[in-house]
Structure formats: C-alpha cells, structure tokens
Amino acid sequence: MMKQFLSIVLFITSLAMYAQQTAQKKHDESQAKKPNILFIAVDDLRPELKCYGASQIKSPNLDKLAADGLVFNRAYCNIPVCGASRASLLSGTRPTRYRFIDAYTEKDKDNPDAMSLPLLLKNNGYTTISNGKIYHHQKDDNKAWDSRWFPKGNIRNYQLAENIEKNAQANLSEAGGVAFENANVSDTAYFDGKIAQKGMADLRKLKGQNKPFFLALGFMKPHLPFNAPKKYWDLYERNTIQLPENYVQPETTPKEAFHNYGELRQYDGIPKKGDLQDEMAKELIHGYYACVSYVDAQIGLVLDELKRLDLEEDTIVILWGDHGWNLGEHKLWCKHSTFERALKTPLIIKVPGKTKGTVSNDIVEYIDVYPSLVELAGLKNPTTVEGKSFVPIINGKKSDKNWAVSKFKDAVTLIKDDLFYTEWTDDQGKAYARMLFDHKTDPLELDNLAEKPVYQNIVKELAAELRAKWGKDFLKKN
Structure with missing residues (x-):
C-alpha cells in the first residue's frame, strides 16, 4: 500500500514538474518571439542628413540605416528642450502648461502616475538597459531599468589641457569653457x-539570453560644446560653409519668438549679447557638422555589431533626436523656440521584414513613439498614453492624422498640413501674441500671416483647433 502511495506521489510530482517545465518553455518561447528594441537617442540632432535631402553633413551610417528603414520626414518633438522632451516621449504623455517644462524636468516628479515605456517593457519580460543620456536625470524612472550606466568625467568632456583648465569643474549650466574643441584624439576619448x-x-552579453531586450543608447553629441576628434573636423572645408538663407529676424514676427540663446552665451569667446560675427557662426556650424559625423561613426559601430551577432533580424532599431536645433536660422542658436528648426526632428525606424528604405511625409509627434513600439512588441498601452501608433504607416498605409502640437514656455504651436500656427498664451489660455506661416509658400518662415486681415478666419479656426488638440489637462495645475 505504501509503495502504491509513493508511486502516486512521485507520478503527481512528475506531472507537476512537467507542467511547470512546459509552462516555462512556453513562456521562454513567447518572450523569445518578442522583438528586441535598440533605442538610439541623439542629443540636439536636427534632421540635416543626406537621408533627409541635400546636406553637407557626412553621415553614412545613419543614411545606411535609413536605406533599410522608414524615414519620417515630418516628425516633431512635443517640446524643444532635452529633459522635458525625453520625459514626454518616454511616458507617452503631452507637455502641459505646468508639466514637462525645461531641461531639468523629471518624469517621476511631473507625471509619476504614468508608466514609462521601459517600465512597461521590463514588466513584460524585457531586459532594460540605459546607457548614456536617456533621461536628463540619471536617477529618474530608476525602477524601469535593470541597469544604468553613464561615462565618468566632467560633462563637457574636454580633452585638451587648456580647455580642461579653463572649464575647471563647470557644468552645462555654468559659464566657462570653449564652445568647441578640435582635438587629435581617438574616438573613445570622448563620451560617445x-x-x-x-x-x-x-549586445554581446544580451546575445546569449533567452529573453528580449530594450537597449537604450543616449549619445551626447552634437550637444554643445562641439567637441569631436580632429579627423571629423577634417571632413569639412570651412570656406564651403554658408550661413542659412533665413539669417534674419523679420519685423512682422513677434518679439516673443526670439531669444538670446543663453545656452551658447555661457561659453568663452561667445559675446553676451548681439549677433555673432560671421566667422564665429561658420566655425560653430563646422563644429556641429564634425560632431554629427563623429556620432554617426559611433552609431555605425553599434549597428555593425548588431549585424555581426546575428541579432539584426530580431531587433527593431529606432533612432531619434530629442528636438531640432538652430544653426543661425532667424539669427537663433540652440533650441528653445517654436520655429520649425527647433521642432522638426530626425526619426528613423527599422523593423525587420517591414521597412525597406521608404520616406513618409505623414505628420507624427514624439508621443506617438511609445504606442508604436508597444504595438510592435505585441503589448497593450497603459491608459495614460496620449499618442497614436504609427505602425499603420510602417505597414504602408496613409495616416489619417495631419497634425501635431508642440509647446515651449508660453508658446503653443499647432502644426497642421503646411500651416504652422503659434500662440503665446497666459495662465487662462488667452493669446497675447501669435504667428502663422504657410510652408507651402514660405518654408523659411519669414512672412508672419497671423495679423493680416485676409487670414483672420483661418487664424480663428486654427486657434479653436489648437485648444481642442493641446490636451485635456493642458491648463490644469499639477
């Protein structure tokens, strides 16, 4: 009797173990089927690349990614400043008048109830890794990551002794240090x-694990200071660099549209006010180009390694810049405005078996990234997500969304078809300045139409639509 009992116990135990192993195997197979995601963020990268049309910038690796991917020709950040843009994108929620304001924004403080994209993926079996600058603050949304890493050293990362001494221990928000550095050093000398x-x-470590990964790489350049190894400066001839066509501030444009580009003014050799001398302006453009080529080379190494490890066919690659950047357009530098140069961003996605070097002219905004990656991963979005998936565009369909909304401080912009309409509003949402550009006839944004009598009906319609689309909580205080 005892033998029979023990046999039954052993049989039941074996069944239980078999069931457990089968369930684990099915779970592992399910996880293995989920796509890996290589999530590449590039600080201050504007869409001035060959894959976006004619450009002096040499970016062969990004162009190669575009040749195998989908290039969004009309992607817009929701707020043109790094910390806020990243928190908005990673939470899938819009900026409001009181949420996601500036570079120092923290997702945990501004929108703690929103489940971030990396946390959702982590909760669904992904290994999540943050390297470099993903959030502005390294401890923000800390629960979302299995590991985080940032290179050690002063954030300005000078390599020449005189620049290190001049900079001392200054951070990006403090004066000191030069605006660019041309150093004869190796690529690995700098953070990127x-x-x-x-x-x-x-990638080599992740290759062997039986679960999907979300590997986020946040590259620092071409953020100021424009520091890059000499060989990337040598790719360009200074005498071929020109100032932008719209190197002017028209009188019809509201004064609120312009700023003193304080981010650049913090550096030695930059005047504290007034326009830059033409030669200085061209040297800065040269430095920016060098930094883009430098970061392009680093991204190329990562993409080559992805291919070498036979991970390419199992991995979605998405590359984005956190906002646009002015290189003298409207005599502005840096971001912090709602002209198109500050709002329009590079966004390239490569989905194995789906993308093949096409360009979309459909309008997308950065809060659309979250729901798109979630759909591609076969998951469900949290209720807090406000964006719209662009997977239908990846699948070759035309988007039925022809608008985006961006803001910076009091300025709120509705981008609709070819129209760019901006209002500067107070706490009650009442406009005190406005501008309107039609990109079909004025792509350089030199002719403000907002105050012209013939456009008043259009302005009225756009003003109503702006308020309908800027988000239900836009005027709500946290």
Missing part, C-alpha cells in the same frame, strides 16, 4: 565613443 563601446559589449 565610450557609449558605443558599452553598447556593443551589452
């Missing part, structure tokens, strides 16, 4: 070279 190497090492 180290970030690329760390990303490649992580």
Whole structure:
C-alpha cells in the first residue's frame, strides 16, 4: 500500500514538474518571439542628413540605416528642450502648461502616475538597459531599468589641457569653457565613443539570453560644446560653409519668438549679447557638422555589431533626436523656440521584414513613439498614453492624422498640413501674441500671416483647433 502511495506521489510530482517545465518553455518561447528594441537617442540632432535631402553633413551610417528603414520626414518633438522632451516621449504623455517644462524636468516628479515605456517593457519580460543620456536625470524612472550606466568625467568632456583648465569643474549650466574643441584624439576619448563601446559589449552579453531586450543608447553629441576628434573636423572645408538663407529676424514676427540663446552665451569667446560675427557662426556650424559625423561613426559601430551577432533580424532599431536645433536660422542658436528648426526632428525606424528604405511625409509627434513600439512588441498601452501608433504607416498605409502640437514656455504651436500656427498664451489660455506661416509658400518662415486681415478666419479656426488638440489637462495645475 505504501509503495502504491509513493508511486502516486512521485507520478503527481512528475506531472507537476512537467507542467511547470512546459509552462516555462512556453513562456521562454513567447518572450523569445518578442522583438528586441535598440533605442538610439541623439542629443540636439536636427534632421540635416543626406537621408533627409541635400546636406553637407557626412553621415553614412545613419543614411545606411535609413536605406533599410522608414524615414519620417515630418516628425516633431512635443517640446524643444532635452529633459522635458525625453520625459514626454518616454511616458507617452503631452507637455502641459505646468508639466514637462525645461531641461531639468523629471518624469517621476511631473507625471509619476504614468508608466514609462521601459517600465512597461521590463514588466513584460524585457531586459532594460540605459546607457548614456536617456533621461536628463540619471536617477529618474530608476525602477524601469535593470541597469544604468553613464561615462565618468566632467560633462563637457574636454580633452585638451587648456580647455580642461579653463572649464575647471563647470557644468552645462555654468559659464566657462570653449564652445568647441578640435582635438587629435581617438574616438573613445570622448563620451560617445565610450557609449558605443558599452553598447556593443551589452549586445554581446544580451546575445546569449533567452529573453528580449530594450537597449537604450543616449549619445551626447552634437550637444554643445562641439567637441569631436580632429579627423571629423577634417571632413569639412570651412570656406564651403554658408550661413542659412533665413539669417534674419523679420519685423512682422513677434518679439516673443526670439531669444538670446543663453545656452551658447555661457561659453568663452561667445559675446553676451548681439549677433555673432560671421566667422564665429561658420566655425560653430563646422563644429556641429564634425560632431554629427563623429556620432554617426559611433552609431555605425553599434549597428555593425548588431549585424555581426546575428541579432539584426530580431531587433527593431529606432533612432531619434530629442528636438531640432538652430544653426543661425532667424539669427537663433540652440533650441528653445517654436520655429520649425527647433521642432522638426530626425526619426528613423527599422523593423525587420517591414521597412525597406521608404520616406513618409505623414505628420507624427514624439508621443506617438511609445504606442508604436508597444504595438510592435505585441503589448497593450497603459491608459495614460496620449499618442497614436504609427505602425499603420510602417505597414504602408496613409495616416489619417495631419497634425501635431508642440509647446515651449508660453508658446503653443499647432502644426497642421503646411500651416504652422503659434500662440503665446497666459495662465487662462488667452493669446497675447501669435504667428502663422504657410510652408507651402514660405518654408523659411519669414512672412508672419497671423495679423493680416485676409487670414483672420483661418487664424480663428486654427486657434479653436489648437485648444481642442493641446490636451485635456493642458491648463490644469499639477
């Protein structure tokens, strides 16, 4: 009798173990079927690349990614400042008058109830890794990551002794240091070279695990200061660099549209007010170009490693810049405005088996990234997500969304078809200044139509639509 009992116990135990192993196997297979995601953020990268049309910038690796991916020709950030833009994108929620304001925004403080994209993926079996600058604050949304890493050293990352001494221990918000550096050093001397190497090492480790990964790489350049190894400066001839066509501030444009580009003014050699000398302006443009080519090379190393490890066919690659950047357009530098140059962003996605080097002219905004990646991963969005998936565009369909909304401080912009309409509003949402550009006839944004009598009906319609689309909580205080 005892033998029979023990046999039954052993049989039941074996069944239970078999069931457990089968369930684990099914779980592992399910996880393995989910696509990996290589999430590449590039600080201050504007869509001035060959894959976006004619450009002096040499970016062969980004152009190669575009040739295998889908290029969004009309992607717009929801707020043109790094910390706020990243928190908005990663939470899938819009900026409001009181939420996601500036570079120092923290997702945990501004929108703690929103489940971030990396946390959702982590909760659904993904290994999540943050390398470099993903959020502005390294401890923001900390629960979302299995590991985080940032290169050690002063954030300005100078390599030449005289620049290190001049900079001392200054941070980006403090005066001191030069605006660019041309140093004869290796690629790994600067942060982005180290970030690329760390990303490649992580790919090698992730290769062997039986679960999907979300590997986020946040590259620092072309953020100021424009520091890049000499060989990337040498790719360009200074005498071929021109100032932008719209190097002017028209009188019809509201004064509120312009700023003193304080971010650049913090650096030695930059006048504290007034226009830059033409030669200085061209040297800055040269430095920006060099930095883009430098970061392009680092991203190329990571993409080559992804292919070498046979992970390419299982991995979605998405590359984005956190906002646009002015290189003298409207005599502005940096971001912090609602002209198109500050709002329009590079956005390229490569989905194995689906993308093949096409360009979309449909309007997308950065809060659309979250729901798109979630759909591609076969998951469900949290109720807090406000964006709209652009997977139908990836599948070759035309989007039925022809608008986006962006803001910076009091300025709120509705982008609709070819029209760019901006209002500066007070706490009650009442406009005190406005501008309207029609990009079909005025792509350089030199002729403000908002105050012209013939456009008043259009302005009235756009003003109503702006308020309908800027988000239900736009005027709500936190």
